[in-house]
Amino acid sequence: MTSGLFSKFNRVGAWVLLLFLVTPALIAIPVSLTPKRFLSMPKGEFSLRHFEKLFTSEEWLSSFFQSGVIAVSTSALATVLGTLCAIGLWRVSSRYSELVRAFLLLPLIIPQIISAMAFYRLWIPLGLLDSYAGLILAHTILAAPMVLITVSASLATFDPKLEQASKNLGASNWTTMRRVILPSIKPGVFAGALFAFILSWDEIVVTLFISKFSVYTLPRRMWNGIRENTDPTVAAAAVVLIAITVIAFVITSIMSRRSAKSQAQ
Amino acid sequence: MPALTRHIHPGWLIIAPLLVLVMALYLGPILNILWLSVTDPEPGFGNYAKLGESDALIRIVWTTVRICIITTLFSVTLGYSIAYAMVHCHQRQKNYMLTLLLVSFWISILVRTFSWLMLLGRKGLVNVTLEDIGLIAEPIAFMRNELGVLIGMIHYMIPYAVLPLLVSMQSLDMRVMDASRNLGASGSQTFWRIYLPLTTPGIVASTLLVFILSLGFYVTPAVLGGGKVLMVAEYISVQLLVTLKWGTAAMLAAIMLMGVLAMLWVMSRFMKLSTVFGGAAR
Numbered sequence: 001m002t003s004g005l006f007s008k009f010n011r012v013g014a015w016v017l018l019l020f021l022v023t024p025a026l027i028a029i030p031v032s033l034t035p036k037r038f039l040s041m042p043k044g045e046f047s048l049r050h051f052e053k054l055f056t057s058e059e060w061l062s063s064f065f066q067s068g069v070i071a072v073s074t075s076a077l078a079t080v081l082g083t084l085c086a087i088g089l090w091r092v093s094s095r096y097s098e099l100v101r102a103f104l105l106l107p108l109i110i111p112q113i114i115s116a117m118a119f120y121r122l123w124i125p126l127g128l129l130d131s132y133a134g135l136i137l138a139h140t141i142l143a144a145p146m147v148l149i150t151v152s153a154s155l156a157t158f159d160p161k162l163e164q165a166s167k168n169l170g171a172s173n174w175t176t177m178r179r180v181i182l183p184s185i186k187p188g189v190f191a192g193a194l195f196a197f198i199l200s201w202d203e204i205v206v207t208l209f210i211s212k213f214s215v216y217t218l219p220r221r222m223w224n225g226i227r228e229n230t231d232p233t234v235a236a237a238a239v240v241l242i243a244i245t246v247i248a249f250v251i252t253s254i255m256s257r258r259s260a261k262s263q264a265q
Numbered sequence: 266m267p268a269l270t271r272h273i274h275p276g277w278l279i280i281a282p283l284l285v286l287v288m289a290l291y292l293g294p295i296l297n298i299l300w301l302s303v304t305d306p307e308p309g310f311g312n313y314a315k316l317g318e319s320d321a322l323i324r325i326v327w328t329t330v331r332i333c334i335i336t337t338l339f340s341v342t343l344g345y346s347i348a349y350a351m352v353h354c355h356q357r358q359k360n361y362m363l364t365l366l367l368v369s370f371w372i373s374i375l376v377r378t379f380s381w382l383m384l385l386g387r388k389g390l391v392n393v394t395l396e397d398i399g400l401i402a403e404p405i406a407f408m409r410n411e412l413g414v415l416i417g418m419i420h421y422m423i424p425y426a427v428l429p430l431l432v433s434m435q436s437l438d439m440r441v442m443d444a445s446r447n448l449g450a451s452g453s454q455t456f457w458r459i460y461l462p463l464t465t466p467g468i469v470a471s472t473l474l475v476f477i478l479s480l481g482f483y484v485t486p487a488v489l490g491g492g493k494v495l496m497v498a499e500y501i502s503v504q505l506l507v508t509l510k511w512g513t514a515a516m517l518a519a520i521m522l523m524g525v526l527a528m529l530w531v532m533s534r535f536m537k538l539s540t541v542f543g544g545a546a547r
Contacts, residue, residue, distance in 0.1 A: 003515040006452065007353060014350030017343055018362055018523060021369035021423060024380045027390060031383055039383065041390060083289065088280035097276075100284060102533075107291055110525060111481020114518050118294035137421040141291050144283055173275075202373045205498075206485050209506070222375045228490055235383075238376040245371045253277075 025242060032235035039232050050236040058238065060221065067201055067218035070132065074139040074200035079193040082147025086188075087181060090155045101148070108145040112205040117141065120209040130212040138210060139200040146199060147192030154188025165168070172240075187259050194252060277347060295522070302515035312516035322513075331412060331498045332486070333479040336418045338476045341468065344421070344426030348467075351427075352434040378488045381417050382408070385489070409491035417485035419441045426471045433467025466535040473532040477525050497521060 016065070033045035034040050039135060053058050079090070085104065089097045107115060119138045120129075128134030166176040182189070204219040225234030302312055315324055349364050384390050385407035392404040407413050441463070445455040467525035483498040490496070497517050 006456075007350075010346055011350045011354060014347045016360065017347055017423065018365040018369075021420065022365050024374075024384055024420070025372050025376055027380045027383050028376060041393075056353075081286065084279040088276040091276035092274045092280070094274070097280070100280065104283065107287065109477060109529065110295075111477070111498065111521060113481045113483050113501055114295065114298075114522055115291070115517055117298055117501065117514065118291060120505065121297055122290060122294040124309070132394040137286075137290060141287055144287075148283075174405070198371065202375070204375060208502070219373070219375055221380070223484075226375065226379050228380065230355060234379060238373075241373050241376050243522050245368070249364075249368055249371055 003024040021202055028235050028238035031232060032239045034232055036232070038230050039235065041179050050182040050232045053233050054236040054240070057215075061219040063216055063218045064232050066215055070135050070139065070217060071197045071200040073136045074143055075193050075197040077136065077140045078143040078196040079189060082192055082196075083151050083189055085144070086148050086151035086155060087177070090152065104148055105145045107142050116206040116209040119130065119206055127236065130214050132215060135207065135211050135215055135217070138206050139203055142203070142206065143196035143199045147189075150192035150195065151185055154185035158184050171213070187256070192253070194248070199247070210265040299513045299519050299522070301511050302519040305512035305515065312512045315516070316512060325497060325500050328494065331479065332414060332418070332494070332496065333476055336422055336479045337476045338420040339419045339474055340426040341413075342419050344423050344430055344471060345468070347423070348427050348430035348434055351431060366424050366427060374466045374484050376423065377421065378417060378485055380421070381489055383510070385413055385416065387468050408489055409493045410488075413489035414494050417489045418479060418482060421485060421543055422475045422479060426475050429470040429474060430464065430467045433464050433470070437463055469535045470532055473528045477528055480521055480525065513532050
């Protein structure tokens with residue numbers, strides 16, 4: 001290996017870089033505590049007025065609610081479609097199914113601005129612009145590939161003999177799916193559902209194109225706040241989002257540790 | 266029904282819902298956009314010819330490509346350093362590093378962009394601090410220029426660069442390195458002549474992934490560029506939402522799409538695509 005000195009130097013550099021990745025976001029915390037009416041760093045005095053405003057403002061609350069509804073529906077829909085599709089692809093596993101898999105992953109990698117154009121183009125004649133259904137459908141198409149990936153990863157470690165055994169013992173296809181396959185790919189399904197939720201909760205580019213007035217998600221309202229660059233309520237919202245991120249992260253790491261333990265036993 | 270299932274695997278029945286949805290609501294309009302690029306406002310390749318005529322368009326495309334190349338270079342180099350450190354340290358330290366990496370993945374792009382706005386502005390924390398300790402007399406212009414866009418984009422892309430590199434480094438057989446040392450090569454010789462070439466697939470995958478993601482980037486350039494750094498994605502949105510010219514926007518989207526597909530094809534020769542996205546997952 002390279003000399004120990006270089007390795008040590010590189011390790012210090014890597015730590016500095018990793019801290020650089022995480023720390024800038026923390027500036028939202030002091031800014032959200034400013035007592036002033038405009039975006040500024042607080043000097044000695046702190047106030048919670050912007051949090052108060054965030055949690056009493058009808059606009060912000062409705063955005064939280066709308067984003068929640070859209071993200072939960074997206075996650076449910078994407079998880080069902082993605083899981084079924086992953087199981088289907090796994091059972092077929094032919095050259096064609098691999099092509100289909102590659103095709104279905106495209107929405108994840110095609111630049112979001114192009115996806116936004118596509119949805120905008122089609123949603124106009126379909127009358128889906130600025131509606132819950134429009135946003136949920138668009139987000140589902142973007143999120144389903146993620147479920148496909150996580151469930152396929154779980155299926156890769158599933159022993160096909162178990163499926164065969166279940167069928168040999170007389171279980172129907174449906175029973176086998178529900179009692180044998182689904183329980184063993186649960187971690188993948190949960191991870192996919194979570195990723196789908198986050199994608200929708202955080203989605204801005206497509207949302208900017210296909211929503212206007214009646215549906216105004218949280219990212220959309222934050223985007224507006226950032227563009228106007230005056231109201232510190234945005235900082236308070238950012239702090240709430242960071243808190244949610246950290247909580248979600250802790251929950252998932254506890255869950256994955258637990259499932260790793262139960263698998264080891 | 267039995268006749269049908271004899272030819273078609275029953276698995277396709279549960280693949281169909283998602284496949285049909287994506288074909289109808291996603292592939293359809295994308296093909297429509299490709300079609301528009303040669304028919305709107307009039308049939309022919311007029312939109313593509315504009316690329317040769319309009320200086321403004323060329324400047325936008327060139328700005329986009331330049332920013333993407335610089336972003337990719339920095340992200341992959343810095344990502345390599347992080348991935349290398351992660352693979353070659355104790356499990357515990359590695360877990361801490363992975364936690365930081367994933368947390369930064371999960372923090373909303375809007376929160377991050379907002380933070381850079383607070384840090385890099387004329388009266389942002391960075392300028393104020395530098396002035397207070399007397400390093401600079403005038404505030405440095407970090408925003409409304411390419412520097413700001415680059416800082417924001419590199420910051421966002423580093424985690425994406427790390428993941429394919431991690432996958433590739435973890436699959437290396439370290440006995441090869443030991444063999445090289447035993448045969449008398451120095452540490453840096455082993456690194457440059459054995460280790461680095463062996464991680465080429467990871468480097469290629471990570472380079473293409475970051476480049477593709479940078480190409481269509483919208484949020485950070487729009488905010489940190491402050492209208493001064495116009496990239497393709499922002500130009501497309503202005504064309505569609507303000508001036509309502511689909512033709513030019515469709516042409517730019519078509520070129521971007523072809524580029525992305527070509528790069529994906531190259532990438533698939535080096536690495537299984539699902540392993541790249543499996544970790545990225547967003």
